[in-house]
Amino acid sequence: MSELNSMEVDLSETIQDIAMKLVAEQMKNETSLTIGPSERTIFVLGSKEAGKSTLINKFLDRDDTTRPTLALEYSFGRKTAAGQGAQKNVCNVWELGNLVNSNQLIEVPVRSCELNTFSAVIVLDLSHPDRLWTDLECALNGVKQAVNKNCSSNDIAKMLDTMKQRIGVDHVDLSTLEIVPFPVFIVGAKYDLFQNLDTEIKKHVCRCLRSITHAIGAALVFYSTKNTALSKIVRDTMNHLGFGSPSNPFKTTATDHNGPIVVPFGADSWERIGVTPSNSERIGSNYSAEIPQLNMERTVLPDDPAKDAGFREREIDALRAQRDEELMRFLRGTEIRMKFETVQ
Numbered sequence: 001m002s003e004l005n006s007m008e009v010d011l012s013e014t015i016q017d018i019a020m021k022l023v024a025e026q027m028k029n030e031t032s033l034t035i036g037p038s039e040r041t042i043f044v045l046g047s048k049e050a051g052k053s054t055l056i057n058k059f060l061d062r063d064d065t066t067r068p069t070l071a072l073e074y075s076f077g078r079k080t081a082a083g084q085g086a087q088k089n090v091c092n093v094w095e096l097g098n099l100v101n102s103n104q105l106i107e108v109p110v111r112s113c114e115l116n117t118f119s120a121v122i123v124l125d126l127s128h129p130d131r132l133w134t135d136l137e138c139a140l141n142g143v144k145q146a147v148n149k150n151c152s153s154n155d156i157a158k159m160l161d162t163m164k165q166r167i168g169v170d171h172v173d174l175s176t177l178e179i180v181p182f183p184v185f186i187v188g189a190k191y192d193l194f195q196n197l198d199t200e201i202k203k204h205v206c207r208c209l210r211s212i213t214h215a216i217g218a219a220l221v222f223y224s225t226k227n228t229a230l231s232k233i234v235r236d237t238m239n240h241l242g243f244g245s246p247s248n249p250f251k252t253t254a255t256d257h258n259g260p261i262v263v264p265f266g267a268d269s270w271e272r273i274g275v276t277p278s279n280s281e282r283i284g285s286n287y288s289a290e291i292p293q294l295n296m297e298r299t300v301l302p303d304d305p306a307k308d309a310g311f312r313e314r315e316i317d318a319l320r321a322q323r324d325e326e327l328m329r330f331l332r333g334t335e336i337r338m339k340f341e342t343v344q
Contacts, residue, residue: 038089041113042242043143045096045106046123047135050189052095054225055123059238060093069097072105079243091242099138100296103145110146115155116162118147119183119241126194126222129205133284134293136186136212140280144180156181167217167266176270176277177215183265184218185237191224191260199257201291206257207273208287214268215280219250222260230260 044052053066060077073095078088094109096102110118122139124132147156159181164174166183188194188209194202213220219237223230236249250264255272270277278286 038244039092039113040090040117040119040242040244041092041094041109042119042121042238043094043096043106043109044121044123045099045102045139045143046121046187047125047128047131047189048098050123050125051225052123055121055187055189055223055234055238056093056095058225058231059235059242069095071097072108073097077242079245089243093242099135099142103142106142107146107150110143110150115147115151115159115182119185121185121187121238121241123187123189124209125190126188126205127190127197129197129201129291130294132205132291132293133208133287134296136209137280137284138296140180140184140212140216143182143184147181151181163217171266171269172271173214173269173277177217178279179217183241184216185241186213186218186220187234188220188222188261189224191222191230192226194222195260202257204287204290206255206261207275208283210255210261210263210268210273211275211278211283212280213263214270214273215278215283217265219265220261220263222262224260227260230262233262 044056046052049068053069056062056075057064057066060075075093075095077091077093079091080088092109092113094112096105120139120143122136124135126132160179163179163181163183167174167177167179186209188205194205209220212218221230221233221237223234225231233249233251236246240246240249250262250267252262253264253267254260254262255268
């Protein structure tokens with residue numbers, strides 16, 4: 001019996017509720033095929049049209065034609081664990097299409113996994129410095145709020161200790177940092193366009209991104225699909241977060257604003273950046289004073305995304321058709337009853 005036929009239909013459920021059930025069932029079926037798999041989750045979010053879907057396709061070795069991500073999409077990858085026979089490690093990958101009004105969507109990937117298996121990849125469009133901080137702040141705060149809301153204080157405390165270990169408990173700046181309780185990998189996309197910008201703008205962008213990366217205990221890489229070396233670093237880092245291998249994806253550190261920035265976890269310091277210890281609020285305020293930020297763009301959705309051929313989902317579409325038919329029967333019945341009552 002198919003998933004559709006075996007699923008109980010609750011008329012009070014929304015299309016989003018049904019979609020989440022199907023995704024959960026798919027994840028359950030996929031992971032049950034493996035023998036005790038190690039399962040991790042990567043949540044990719046950030047600037048609109050920055051290349052998030054392309055990044056995921058490269059990570060998962062897929063040749064799919066990319067299309068705009070409307071809301072929240074799920075995919076997964078599996079790799080055979082070295083030296084463990086047929087056991088496969090599973091990486092769940094969630095992608096957020098747009099940051100506008102996304103608080104509820106951001107909670108979905110966080111609720112779907114344990115905090116100690118969760119990582120966030122924030123992709124920023126370097127070619128638009130006037131939207132950089134707006135996008136970064138929205139993405140980072142959204143995930144932090146979702147974690148605080150859906151994860152226990154005990155789990156958060158344990159992951160903070162783990163993150164301190166990742167950065168280095170003997171790091172000279174550790175006491176001044178506002179570390180987040182999960183790995184954050186910031187990807188500065190479209191570096192090929194960014195490198196042609198004014199030198200002063202590049203200085204401000206690099207100082208800002210290095211500062212916030214250091215403040216929260218994250219890693220940072222500037223990236224372009226046209227640069228093989230940078231693409232490899234990004235892919236290796238996502239493999240590290242999603243599958244645990246390679247154990248050290250960073251072979252180098254680069255902090256010169258005249259070239260692509262590469263900063264591994266815990267590799268920077270306030271002294272190297274050339275600023276005094278700071279927090280995210282001051283970092284954003286200083287950057288916005290130098291490069292005024294545009295407001296978040298509103299997204300115009302199609303009249304009915306469910307009718308867009310690019311977003312077809314067989315099970316969900318069938319359930320929607322069933323719900324529409326039931327609704328029409330109900331409306332016809334109501335109309336007939338009202339006419340009868342009027343006659344009476």
